[in-house]
Amino acid sequence: MNRRDALLALQREYRGRAEAIRRDLGRGHSADFAEQAQQRQNDEVLEALQAEAELGLDLVNRALQRLADGNYGLCLKCAEPISEARLNAMPAAEYCLRCATLN
Structure with a gap:
């Protein structure tokens, strides 16, 4: 799989x-107080997972933009090439x- 395809697959995943998390967060809560407390705790976990997914999506979108600009694979800090092994593990x-x- 080439880099663009790998990034697009990650984009779809994120x-x-x-x-899915947005849908889960949009559901209603139970009328039972004890169950509501548990659902609110679950919502906190879902919100953290959603933030993580949105961060991942943002990183992938920025990588796709660097690919389009022709500077994908170059470190944003030192401008040296990022190793193939690192890009394979973290596109x-x-x-x-x-x-x-x-x-």
Whole structure:
């Protein structure tokens, strides 16, 4: 799979995840007070997961823009190439390993 296809697959995954969480958060709550308390705790977890999915989607969208601009795979901090191994593991990586560990 090429980089663009990998990024598009990640984009679909994050979008799907965020949409599913939005649907779950949009459902009503029980009239039972004890159950409402549990549902509100679950909502907090879902909100954190939604934020994570939206952050991932943002990272992927920025990587797709860098790909379109012709500077995908270059560290945003030092402008050196990001290793193939790192890009294989994290296609939306913005920083080389050295700069990522310094942040």
